[in-house]
Amino acid sequence: MQFAACAGTVxxxxxxxxxxxxxxxxxxxxxxxxxxLAMSERNGASGIRLTLESWGLDGTVLPAALGILLLWALVRPWGQVLPRWTLWLRGRRVPRPLLLTPALTGAATLAPYGLLGVGYAALSTAGVVTMRRGDFHSSSDALLVAWIGMAAFAVHGVALVVAARSYRLRTSSTRPGAVCHSPAERSPCSPRP
Structure with a gap:
């Protein structure tokens, strides 16, 4: 499953x-x-996003970084039990919905959007359809940006599907030998009421 996290990160x-x-x-x-920045303003970006961009911070980089963090939390032990560097929270079990809800929501939105976008970019690259240039100086510039964005969304969305499924199976209370406390204890989960 770490391959999925690596692919989504890259x-x-x-x-x-x-x-x-x-x-x-x-x-x-x-x-x-x-x-x-002018395009963002013209397209109705929020004041917060415009302020962040004027400070040299893009408003979509933070959610992307959080998406990467989520992906790794789904495949690493600290996504099940909080590590010691979390101070007063260390050793506590991570509630499954805390990771599965954003993972499944992200997968349900990013994977289809990215896959359809990659399909359109592929058709445009093959000359079957024409990529509109929009605010870019040429269609080829718009196509380059589309490939980068759509590939990122598609791969990350599919990686979320794979990692969320693995996480769900590994943390299921009905699975024999599932670890609920500390990975070192290897004690099975007690059945849920």
């Missing part, structure tokens, strides 16, 4: 890098950071 890195380049005033796909 898929989001180009997306996060692209967004940070724009937020820090750099140029990517022919668009300067100032142009991207």
């Amino acid at each position: 898929a989001f890195l180009p997306y996060m890098a692209m967004k940070l380049v724009w937020a820090t005033g750099g140029t990517f796909a022919g668009i300067f950071g100032e142009e991207m």
Whole structure:
């Protein structure tokens, strides 16, 4: 399952890098950071998002980073039992819905959106459909950004499906030998009432 977490992480890195380049005033796909900020404002971005972007922080990088953290929590032991560096919470069991709810919600939205987007980008690359340039200077610039974003969403969404399924099976109270307390104890879970 760690392969799924690795794939989801690696898929989001180009997306996060692209967004940070724009937020820090750099140029990517022919668009300067100032142009991207103006586009965000023109497209109705919230005041908080515009403020963050003016400070060099993109409003979508934090959710992407949280999505990566969620993915790793689903496959690592600290997603079941809080580690010692969490101070007063250490050793406590992580409630299953705390991780499964955002994982399944993310999977249900990101995977279809990303897969459909990748399909459209593939059709556009093959010349079957035309990628509209939108706010970009050319269709090829728009296509590059679409590939980066849609691939990130598709791979991360599918990785969430795989990791959430694994987490659900590993933390099920009906599974013989399921660990509910500390991974070192290896004690089975007591049945739920």
